[in-house]
Amino acid sequence: MMKYITAVVLTLALTSGAVFAAPPAxxxxxxxxxxxLAEKAAAKKLATDMQSKIEGQLTALEAKCAADDLAGxxxxxxxxxxxxxxx
Numbered sequence: 001m002m003k004y005i006t007a008v009v010l011t012l013a014l015t016s017g018a019v020f021a022a023p024p025a026x027x028x029x030x031x032x033x034x035x036x037l038a039e040k041a042a043a044k045k046l047a048t049d050m051q052s053k054i055e056g057q058l059t060a061l062e063a064k065c066a067a068d069d070l071a072g073x074x075x076x077x078x079x080x081x082x083x084x085x086x087x
Contacts, residue, residue, distance in 0.1 A: 023074035030065035030073050034058055037080050046087040054083055 024030035041054045061076040 023070045024065070024077075025070075027065055027068050027070075030070055031062065033073075033077055034061045034065060037061075037077065037084065041080075041084050041087075044084060044087060046084070050083070050087045054080060054087075057083065 024033055037054075038058055041051065041058075046054065057076060057080050061073055061080065064070075064073040064076060
């Protein structure tokens with residue numbers, strides 16, 4: 001399982017932000033995107049307050065993924081991407 005997650009994160013990293021432009025196709029894809037965003041934020045070494053803000057947004061995103069609110073998750077994904085890019 002961990003190899004699969006690593007492969008997904010690597011694939012998402014290599015394909016850049018284009019993957020995040022469309023709503024997730026499934027609950028699992030949504031959660032994978034949330035995980036990839038968390039990894040991306042951690043790798044960027046953001047300021048503590050920005051990291052806390054993004055962690056809160058990721059928690060909200062994961063809740064939407066779990067509730068199968070994929071359209072709502074799309075907006076959160078875009079917001080988090082912008083926060084990471086701007087941070």
